[in-house]
Amino acid sequence: MTLLSIDDYRLAFDGFEGTAHVLDGITLDVARGETLGIVGETGCGKSVLARSLLRLNPAPPARVVSGTIRFEGENILAMPDAALRRLRGRRIAMVFQDPAAFLNPLLNIGTQMADVLHGQDSAGDAPRRSAREAHARSATLLASVGLPEPERLLDARPHQLSGGMRQRVLIAMALAGEPTLLVADEPTTALDVTVQAQILALIAALVAQRGLTLMLISHDLGVIAASCARVAAMYAGTVVEDAPTATLLATPRHPYTQGLLAALPDLDNPAHRPRGIPGSIPSLRNPPPGCRFHPRCAIATARCGVEKPALRALAPAHTVACHHA
Numbered sequence: 595m596t597l598l599s600i601d602d603y604r605l606a607f608d609g610f611e612g613t614a615h616v617l618d619g620i621t622l623d624v625a626r627g628e629t630l631g632i633v634g635e636t637g638c639g640k641s642v643l644a645r646s647l648l649r650l651n652p653a654p655p656a657r658v659v660s661g662t663i664r665f666e667g668e669n670i671l672a673m674p675d676a677a678l679r680r681l682r683g684r685r686i687a688m689v690f691q692d693p694a695a696f697l698n699p700l701l702n703i704g705t706q707m708a709d710v711l712h713g714q715d716s717a718g719d720a721p722r723r724s725a726r727e728a729h730a731r732s733a734t735l736l737a738s739v740g741l742p743e744p745e746r747l748l749d750a751r752p753h754q755l756s757g758g759m760r761q762r763v764l765i766a767m768a769l770a771g772e773p774t775l776l777v778a779d780e781p782t783t784a785l786d787v788t789v790q791a792q793i794l795a796l797i798a799a800l801v802a803q804r805g806l807t808l809m810l811i812s813h814d815l816g817v818i819a820a821s822c823a824r825v826a827a828m829y830a831g832t833v834v835e836d837a838p839t840a841t842l843l844a845t846p847r848h849p850y851t852q853g854l855l856a857a858l859p860d861l862d863n864p865a866h867r868p869r870g871i872p873g874s875i876p877s878l879r880n881p882p883p884g885c886r887f888h889p890r891c892a893i894a895t896a897r898c899g900v901e902k903p904a905l906r907a908l909a910p911a912h913t914v915a916c917h918h919a
């Protein structure tokens with residue numbers, strides 16, 4: 595069953611130097627229980643898309659140009675404020691790249707977790723839970739993300755925790771409202787490699803235990819391959835390819851996705867030399883007409899500079915936006 599349905603969603607940012615057309619007709623359906631990775635180079639709009647699910651892009655400068663984002667059938671873009679407050683944390687929860695930025699250095703973890711729980715009580719029109727209840731629930735949540743001695747942690751300040759522990763605390767906070775969809779935006783990018791693997795394993799375990807739907811955003815295809823059954827590749831504000839992860843890795847069909855894969859080192863074949871994609875990402879204030887990838891594409895024709903390719907199915911569950919794929 596479809597949980598999230600994004601249809602022809604366009605978002606622009608208006609600025610003094612012109613309008614940046616950041617998301618250009620995103621169409622994406624996510625089924626309940628699916629694990630979807632969104633991959634793409636920096637600046638392609640992954641975070642803006644993630645933030646759109648909770649209407650967190652500041653407007654202005656953000657402006658919705660067209661489209662709908664439906665969650666359980668309701669259009670998030672038209673949701674009244676009270677419904678939006680219930681959506682945030684209770685139906686869709688988010689984890690971001692830099693856990694330190696979301697924790698107040700002056701307050702202990704217990705106070706901050708209680709704030710999250712009380713915020714959810716008021717958004718859901720539930721009676722405010724007592725300090726004792728909030729404390730007990732916080733300790734349970736910290737234990738559920740694999741943090742040892744949760745009681746002691748509740749008294750700690752953020753700087754007393756490692757980066758990996760802080761990210762676990764943020765994940766515990768994200769779970770507090772028992773969301774249906776967890777959106778994780780580069781959740782491991784700020785962490786060192788061994789800790790990265792532990793956090794990805796934790797997310798995978800939570801998804802399995804709680805039947806969560808996951809949207810994992812990363813510039814790193816390896817991170818997504820380890821965690822997601824399906825992947826959508828984004829380029830300059832559009833989804834260019836959407837496929838089961840194994841299919842996309844084995845037989846990428848869009849020239850951009852092929853380029854992304856060619857840029858990865860191949861551990862099984864040391865003779866393989868990773869090749870970057872020639873050219874650079876386009877200006878979103880003045881994006882190329884037609885297919886936004888065409889100036890960097892080896893197989894582009896005149897049509898590609900004029901006509902934007904729609905996503906079309908090459909196989910069941912495998913869609914590509916390319917005239918020539």
Ligand SMILES: Nc1ncnc2c1ncn2[C@@H]1O[C@H](COP(=O)(O)OP(=O)(O)OP(=O)(O)O)[C@@H](O)[C@H]1O
Pocket residue numbers: 607614616634635636637638639640641642643652655656813878
């Ligand atoms: N509040 C804002 N005002 C103006 N432009 C913005 C704003 N937020 C994002 N943008 C622009 O939207 C574009 C996409 O940014 P976004 O952060 O989504 O990229 P990304 O793919 O997530 O990359 P990264 O991995 O670096 O975060 C960028 O050009 C960025 O400058």
